Amino acid sequence: xxxxxxxxxxxxxxxxxxxxxxxxxxxxxxxxxxxxxxxxxxxxxxxxxxxxxxxxxxxxxxxxxxxxxxxxxxxxxxxxxxxxxxxxxxxxxxxxxxxxxxxxxxxxxxxxxxxxxxxxxxxxxxxxxxxxxxxxxxxxxxxxxxxxxxxxxxxxxxxxxxxxxxxxxxxxxxxxxxxxxxxxxxxxxxxxxxxxxxxxxxxxxxxxxxxxxxxxxxxxxxxxxxxxxxxxxxxxxxxxxxxxxxxxxxxxxxxxxxxxxxxxxxxxxxxxxxxxxxxxxxxxxxxxxxxxxxxxxxxxxxxxxxxxxxxxxxxxxxxx
Amino acid sequence: xxxxxxxxxxxxxxxxxxxxxxxxxxxxxxxxxxxxxxxxxxxxxxxxxxxxxxxxxxxxxxxxxxxxxxxxxxxxxxxxxxxxxxxxxxxxxxxxxxxxxxxxxxxxxxxxxxxxxxxxxxxxxxxxxxxxxxxxxxxxxxxxxxxxxxxxxxxxxxxxxxxxxxxxxxxxxxxxxxxxxxxxxxxxxxxxxxxxxxxxxxxxxxxxxxxxxxxxxxxxxxxxxxxxxxxxxxxxxxxxxxxxxxxxxxxxxxxxx
Numbered sequence: 001x002x003x004x005x006x007x008x009x010x011x012x013x014x015x016x017x018x019x020x021x022x023x024x025x026x027x028x029x030x031x032x033x034x035x036x037x038x039x040x041x042x043x044x045x046x047x048x049x050x051x052x053x054x055x056x057x058x059x060x061x062x063x064x065x066x067x068x069x070x071x072x073x074x075x076x077x078x079x080x081x082x083x084x085x086x087x088x089x090x091x092x093x094x095x096x097x098x099x100x101x102x103x104x105x106x107x108x109x110x111x112x113x114x115x116x117x118x119x120x121x122x123x124x125x126x127x128x129x130x131x132x133x134x135x136x137x138x139x140x141x142x143x144x145x146x147x148x149x150x151x152x153x154x155x156x157x158x159x160x161x162x163x164x165x166x167x168x169x170x171x172x173x174x175x176x177x178x179x180x181x182x183x184x185x186x187x188x189x190x191x192x193x194x195x196x197x198x199x200x201x202x203x204x205x206x207x208x209x210x211x212x213x214x215x216x217x218x219x220x221x222x223x224x225x226x227x228x229x230x231x232x233x234x235x236x237x238x239x240x241x242x243x244x245x246x247x248x249x250x251x252x253x254x255x256x257x258x259x260x261x262x263x264x265x266x267x268x269x270x271x272x273x274x275x276x277x278x279x280x281x282x283x284x285x286x287x288x289x290x291x292x293x294x295x296x297x298x299x300x301x302x303x304x305x306x307x308x309x310x311x312x313x314x315x316x317x318x319x320x
Numbered sequence: 321x322x323x324x325x326x327x328x329x330x331x332x333x334x335x336x337x338x339x340x341x342x343x344x345x346x347x348x349x350x351x352x353x354x355x356x357x358x359x360x361x362x363x364x365x366x367x368x369x370x371x372x373x374x375x376x377x378x379x380x381x382x383x384x385x386x387x388x389x390x391x392x393x394x395x396x397x398x399x400x401x402x403x404x405x406x407x408x409x410x411x412x413x414x415x416x417x418x419x420x421x422x423x424x425x426x427x428x429x430x431x432x433x434x435x436x437x438x439x440x441x442x443x444x445x446x447x448x449x450x451x452x453x454x455x456x457x458x459x460x461x462x463x464x465x466x467x468x469x470x471x472x473x474x475x476x477x478x479x480x481x482x483x484x485x486x487x488x489x490x491x492x493x494x495x496x497x498x499x500x501x502x503x504x505x506x507x508x509x510x511x512x513x514x515x516x517x518x519x520x521x522x523x524x525x526x527x528x529x530x531x532x533x534x535x536x537x538x539x540x541x542x543x544x545x546x547x548x549x550x551x552x553x554x555x556x557x558x559x560x561x562x563x564x565x566x567x568x569x570x571x572x573x574x575x576x577x
Contacts, residue, residue, distance in 0.1 A: 055341045102533065186343070186374035211477055211527075233375035276378065278342035 001317055004029060004166065007175035008157070009038035010139070011291045013146045014302040015173045017074060018310035020153050027156045027169070035143055039177055042192050042270035043298050044218050044228050045139035046205050047071065048084050050105035050131045052297065057279065060297060063304040068135040070303035075145050078137045082204035085109075085118060086129040089254055095209035096129060106131045120200050120256065136205050138220050139299055166288070171313050174290040178235060178273035185293060187235025187271040191244045192228035195252060197262035200225075208251050215251040224265065227252050231296070240267045272296055282308045289313070322521050324468050324499050325414070325446040327385065331356045332516070332546045334387065334501060335539065336526025343378050345535050350382050353539035358384050359416055359524065361391045362406045376409075387448060389416035394429070399436045403445060415440060416448045416470070416503075426476040426504075430457040434464050441465025450503050453487035455494055462498065469495070470503035470524065473515055477527040479507025482515055492519045509545030516549025517557065 001024045005016045008030035020026045035041050049064025072079040086106070088095045100106065106129040115122035117130060151157060166172045178187045202219040218226045230244045245267065252259035275281060275293040282305050283290045289312055291305045322329045334357040340346035350358060360379055379386060388406035393399040396419065403415040419436055421429030428451055437447050441464055449461050453471045461469060471491060474480035482488055483505070492500065502515045503524040512523050523546050532538035 057341075098531075186378075235374070274342075275344075276342060276347070277344035 001025065001171075001313070002027070002169050003171045003173060003313060004169040005173045005175060006030070007038075007177060008032075008035070008143075008147065009175065009177055010040040010043070010143065010298040010302045011177070011294055011305065012173070012175035013143060013150065014306035015175055015291060015309050016150055016155055017146065018303075018306040019173070019313060020150060020155050022310050022314050024171075024313065025154075026150075027158060028150070029158045029160075031159055031161045033159045035140070036268075038143075039190075039270040039272055040139060040143055040298050042190060042229070042268040043139040044192075044205065044216055044226055045137045045142065045299055046084065046216065046218060047079065047135040047137065047300055048131065048205065049300060050103050050134060051084055051086065051207060052300065053104070054099055054102045056297070057277075059279065060301065064297065064300040067300045067303050071137055071142065071299070075137075075142060075149070078142050078145060079135050080137065080204070081135040084131040084134040084136075084205050084207060085114075085121075086131065086207045086209060087114075087121075087125045087255070088128075088209040090126065092210055093127065095211060096127060099209055100129055103129075103131075105133050118202055118204070118206070120202065121206075124256065134205075136218055137299065141221075142299070170287065171316070172288045173309055173313075174288060175292070177292065177294075178271045180235065182292070184275055185273050186233070186276070188274050188295065189232040189234045189236055190229040190270050190272055190296070191232075191240040191248070192226060192268045192270075193240075193245070193248050193252075193264060194220075194266040194268070195225045195227060195259060195262040196223055196265045197225070197258060198223045199258035199261060200256050206255060208255055210251070213247050213251065215248060217252060217255060225252070225259075225262070229296075235271050237269055237271060240269055272298075280305050282312070284312055287316075322499065324448075329356045329385075329522075330354075331543070332522040332550055333512075333543050334359065334503075334522060334524040335529065336524070337361075337379060338526055339530040340535055343375065346530075347378065347382060348536045349529055349539040350384065352536045353529070353543045355539075355543070356384050357387050358382065359387045359389050359526070360410070362388050362402055362409065385414070386410050386412055387414050387416050388412065389450075390418050392420065393418060394420050394423075396432045396436045396439070399432070400439050403436075403440050404443075407445070413444055414446050414448065416450060418450045428452060428472075430454065433457075434460045437461055437466050438464035448501070453484055453491055455487075455490060458491060458495060462495070468499045468501065470501045472504040473502050473511070474505025474507075476504040478505055479528055480505055481507050481511035482518075485514075485518070488515065488518055488520070506542075509541045512542050512545040513549035513552075516546050517553050519553050522546070 003019050003024045005012045005028045016026045016028050047068045049061045053061045109130045111126045205218040207216045227248045272295050274295040278295045280293040289309045331354045333355045335355040336359045388410045390399045390402040399419045419429045419432040447466045448468050450470050473482040499521045501522040502520050529539045
């Protein structure tokens with residue numbers, strides 16, 4: 001059984017892993033040598049199924065709950081299980097109630113508990129929601145580590161610009177993400193920032209609710225913070241707009257004024273592939289299986305989609 | 321039937337297209353609401369030229385009138401430019417004119433609004449101005465060429481419902497023949513019924529539906545409330561009285577003691 005995986009973003013690498021683990025000979029092909037062109041590179045890396053339930057259907061919670069364990073077992077040490085903190089500026093505190101009424105798996109915390117959970121935010125917020133069971137990882141480190149693990153496990157990686165002849169493989173898993181030629185998909189542009197400051201320390205992702213512009217701040221190693229992300233119905237890949245930058249910086253600044261002194265290390269733009277229901281699909285057509293439409297849930301739902309695709313492949317193998 | 325700028329509309333609910341959990345749910349909500357007009361924001365969907373095409377073609381597939389808006393514009397110049405771009409992209413001379421005066425309350429800047437309405441009306445636009453419940457501003461907007469008024473009943477997205485019934489009644493009373501759509505501030509179907517009972521011609525909603533637990537069901541609920549309020553307005557409602565009046569005749573009983 002030889003399987004070709006097209007695309008080395010989070011969908012492709014997780015699929016390659018599940019196929020490799022199941023005993024298939026796997027080749028991953030992505031002509032884009034630079035990972036920074038994949039949507040996954042700009043992900044927040046939050047494994048936050050409870051929070052995502054606020055605007056997503058039940059399956060996102062059900063499938064997403066297994067994500068942290070999958071990443072932990074595949075990349076031991078990569079997952080930080082510190083939960084998620086959801087906060088709102090004082091005058092938007094009504095948003096907390098609304099968010100809470102749409103989600104589960106949290107406890108209400110007051111100013112004192114907040115100070116225990118995130119000491120640097122002490123005195124800045126009077127109440128919040130704490131989703132203890134959630135986790136996060138650094139998506140860039142995870143992509144690199146997963147690829148390295150796959151290489152060690154015998155998976156071949158190709159970046160040659162001319163594609164393989166699909167006929168040479170028993171199965172082709174198409175994980176190429178957003179494409180204008182796929183009429184069912186649309187692109188949802190996301191813009192993010194990487195800030196660096198030693199004046200604030202956070203131990204978990206913090207979501208700041210705002211009626212018009214909710215954002216999250218995810219701590220990363222090296223005193224870095226990922227601030228994201230806009231959601232714009234567009235597949236434009238051009239640089240971040242001034243307005244988006246302003247909104248993201250405003251949010252960071254209102255979480256903690258020390259972010260005003262942070263340096264902007266990077267601005268990034270990715271296009272999330274999405275179907276009209278914003279839920280991913282694994283579709284089989286002959287010996288081609290497509291995993292696509294992960295939307296804003298790449299790291300959260302890719303493991304479940306990868307397992308689904310691998311099950312299709314090995315099921316077929318049994319039949320043959 | 322409601323008639324605006326020569327178009328007959330069979331529904332008294334106009335629906336915004338932002339903030340839904342997914343386009344699929346938006347499309348279902350549009351169907352459930354039976355709306356004939358949806359608003360779209362030029363700024364959000366069109367960033368970077370023609371790239372909002374997929375979302376736009378979803379909207380087009382709904383088969384309803386599209387009312388582009390100038391959401392997020394803060395100056396006359398910005399609003400006029402956005403309206404002109406919207407006319408090119410959406411192929412309609414309808415424009416929901418918003419000129420925001422305050423970033424926090426999203427309160428319309430009524431002075432800039434009147435000015436922009438005049439410029440756009442002269443340019444052939446059919447302007448739907450998002451305004452406050454102020455009578456004199458309404459008068460100026462009509463003078464500027466608007467044939468429809470879209471007063472708020474509370475700040476955008478606040479879900480507060482009608483805050484000043486007196487002002488809304490006065491507005492209706494002063495301009496009995498001008499189509500008026502309550503735009504912004506409605507939170508629940510009872511709010512919609514209340515303003516429709518005052519004689520307003522239609523309601524425009526977005527957040528109250530898009531951010532509901534079940535947007536599709538909420539769209540249907542609002543449609544029913546708007547319809548109920550409208551029918552009740554035309555049916556003639558009882559005015560409140562201070563004394564109880566029995567609904568069953570009480571002949572033979574000594575009630576006049």
